[in-house]
Amino acid sequence: MPDKIVVGYDGSEGSKRAVDFAVERASALGATLVVAHVLEWSPYSFLTPNELEERHKRRNEELKRAEEAVLAPLVASLDTSGLTIETSLKYGNIADTLAKLSRDTGAVQIVIGRQGESGLASRLFGSVAGSLAQSSTVPVTIVP
Amino acid sequence: MKNHYKIPMMAGALSLMASAAMAQSLDEKVNAIFASSTGWFVNLIFSPFPGTSFPWIVGWLVVAATIFTVYFGLIQFRAFPHSIALVRGDYSDPDDAGEVSHFQALATALSGTVGLGNIAGVAVAVGIGGPGATFWMILAGLMGMASxxxxxxxxxxxxxxxxxxxxxxxxxxxxxxGFEERGLPMGRVLAVMFAIFCILGAFGGGNMFQANQAHAQIANVVGDYPGWITGIIFAGIVFAVIVGGLKSIASVTEKVVPFMGVLYVVTAVIILLMNFDKIGWAFGQIFEGAFTGLGVAGGMVGALIQGFKRAAFSNEAGVGSAAIAHSAVRTKEPITEGFVSLLEPFIDTVVICTMTALVIIITGQLMTDPTTGLYMVGEGGMIQTVDGNSGVALTSAAFSASFGWFKYILAIAVILFAFSTMISWSYYGLKAWTFLFGEGKGKEVTFKVIFCIFVVIGAAANLGPVIDFSDAAIFAMAVVNIIALYFLMPIVKRELNSYLSRLKSGEIKKFN
Structure with missing residues (x-):
């Protein structure tokens, strides 16, 4: 079974650079590329009764939009790379979900882009790159 | 009610004396019509058992809770650890992430019940029934978990x-x-009755009462001013949320309300820790008072009535409102929502209401006769308090005795609790409305606009009889709902047995 490389992708410039880097690595290793898009979600947030009622409908819409607007165009653009591409679309905390995905798929490394947030926000809430580097069980490459 | 002077004040501000006179007379007319046509209904719901002051509706709720407790074999204690595990997400399939979680359903249902009752209502109960009322309140809260x-x-x-x-x-x-499935008649009749009571309850207890009390609390802090101003502002915000679909205000409230609830409990715990040497004494008072009354009006029975009443009125167990809130959760096992929801009366009554009661007792707000150790009962059966406070002012005084700034926090908490209760009840009312009249944008907007109008009426006017009627409507929901629960409880039992055996066999998987 070929090695797998998980790459986090959200359509941003940083994540495009991460994909470029991951494609390069995967080609060199003959690895399968797992493109992961995580929709930020906490089961401990608070919703109004109306939001509860519509949640299932919204979730389906969000999944559809992410599939069509984020994942599908990327997969199409990677058509010529000759790589085997898998996709994964999940809800959750971004760092935790990517770490779990790497375990579930048996990936050998994770590639993510740098979000470029600095200062107060990331000091208070931590950054995805920071928490992933702490929690991942496989090497993490952060592409600037 | 104390708001009768507000209509003239509003007119003074607008210099429209003529319309004020009209509003006044309209107000009086509404009062008169309501009082004469609905008084019998209010009296019926809140009438006491013959020869006592014990309202039968409270007995109805407590008896039902007891029956469910016995029928499901103390489910509230057996399933408690499993309920916590469900809320923590231990049994949630990660592939379902993004759907409504058990925690979210619980938090939303709680924000509809935690409110003024936990702050002002408890003060009234302890103010009349003494510390012993706390014991009966906790007991009724524990039983309500089964309902x-x-x-x-x-x-x-x-x-x-x-x-x-x-x-x-x-x-x-x-x-x-459910009635169809069991081949029972009258299901639709009960449903229509329930829906009507639910709409009335949504306009009243879930709306006018909240707006009225929120205004009273604001006026308490910033000084008196006309209630219609509060009403218009509140109605505007509610309108923006429920008609305009302005999610941001609702989500801010839904985020701040749990925070206020936690802050309230934490502050109470700190006050208790500061007085830790008196905690043993306070529990002594609670137990002794529960069985002797310690001199309160009505003795032990007086304490019991107050405690039962507060628990039943506060956590809405058996009323049916929570069943509306919880039904949005997507789960393969309906019974898991039952497990999660049984935590509500626990948090609402056993934790939050008890904290309020303990702080009032421990800070020595209630005056005792130094020679006999009994509570000094004043006018109307109220125990005399240090500053003569009662209701929300008593709670405020008890907390402020330790932290002077707490009264401002409390005012903000009351306003936010009132607002989140209104949002919740606008949804419950709407569900009943669409059940009766069918779904459709026009029908829904009609209900929502009426709902906003009632916010203004509730804050501005003295509509005592209307509010009494609406409170009665909420408890009338419980009459209809509990009848249905008696007929349908075997179905719940079947679900419960099936689930528990699959949990034991490992068919129901734990993910974390």
Whole structure:
């Protein structure tokens, strides 16, 4: 079974650079590329009764939009790379979900882009790159 | 009610004396019509058992809670650890992430019940029934957990799911479908009655009463001013949220309300820790008072009535409202929502209400006769307090005795609790409305606009009889709902047994 490389992708410039880097690595290793898009979600947030009622409908819409607007165009653009591409679309905390995905798929490394947030926000809430580097069980490459 | 002077004040501000006179007379007319045509209904719901001051509706709720407790074999204690595990997400499939979690359903249902009752209502109960009322309140809260378990399981089991993925659920749906399934008649009749009471309750207890008390609390802090100003502002915000679909205000409230609830409990715990040497004494007072009354009006029975009443009025167990809130959760097992919902009376009554009571007792707000150790009862059966406070002012004084700034926090908490209760009840009312009149944008907007109008009326006017009537409507919901629960409880039992055996066999998987 070929090695797998998980790459986090959200359509941003940083994540495009991460994909470029991951494609390069995967080609060199003959690895399968797992493109992961995580929709930020906490089961401990608070919703109004109306939001509860519509949640299932919204979730389906969000999944559809992410599939069509984020994942599908990327997969199409990677058509010529000759790589085997898998996709994964999940809800959750971004760092935790990517770490779990790497375990579930048996990936050998994770590639993510740098979000470029600095200062107060990331000091208070931590950054995805920071928490992933702490929690991942496989090497993490952060592409600037 | 104390708001009768507000209509003239409003007119003074507008220099429209003529319309004030008209409003006044209209107000009086409404009062008169309501009092004469609905008084019998209010009296019927709140009438005491012959020869006592014990309202039969409270007995109805407590007896039902006891029956469910026995029928489901103390489910509230047996399933408590499992309920916590469900809320923590231990049994949630990670692939379902992004759907409504058990925690979210619990938090939303709680923000509809935690409110003024936990702050002002408890002060009234302890102010009349003494510390002993706390014991009976906790007992009734524990029993109420079984009622919630029953109604919320049914709410999820018999909800309607529509092709677009939205859901509608609640007692009206389990009355119709559950009765059909069991081959029982009258399901639709009960459902229509329930829906009517629910709409009335939503306009009243879930709306006018909240607006009225929120205004009273604001006026308490910033000084008196006309209630219609509060009413218009509140109605504007409610309108923006429920008609305009302005999510941001609602989500801010839904985020701040739990925070206020936690802050309230934490502050109470700190006050208790500061007085830790008196905690033993306070519990002594609670137990002794529960069985002797310690001199309160009505003795032990007086304490019992006050405690039962407060628990029943505060956590809404058996009323059916929580069944509407919980039915939005997507779960393969309806019974899991029952397990989660049984935590509500625990948090609402056993934790939050008890904290209020303990702080009032421990800070020595209630005056005792130094020679006999009994409580000094003043006018109207109220125990005399240090500063002569009662209701929310008593709670405020008890907390402020340790932290002077707390009264401002409390005022903000009351306003936010009132607002979140209104949002919740606008939804409950709407579900009943669409059950009666059918779904559709126009019908829904009609209900929502009426709801906003009632916010202004509630804050501005003295509509005592209307509010009494609406409170009665909320408890009338419980009369209809509990009848249905008695008929449908075997279905819940079947679900429970099936689930527990699959949990034991490992068929129901733990993910974390």
């Amino acid at each position: 919630k378990f029953t109604e919320c399981t049914l709410g999820v089991k018999y909800r309607n799911e529509y092709p677009d993925g939205t859901v509608s659920g609640g007692p009206m749906y389990y009355m119709v479908k």
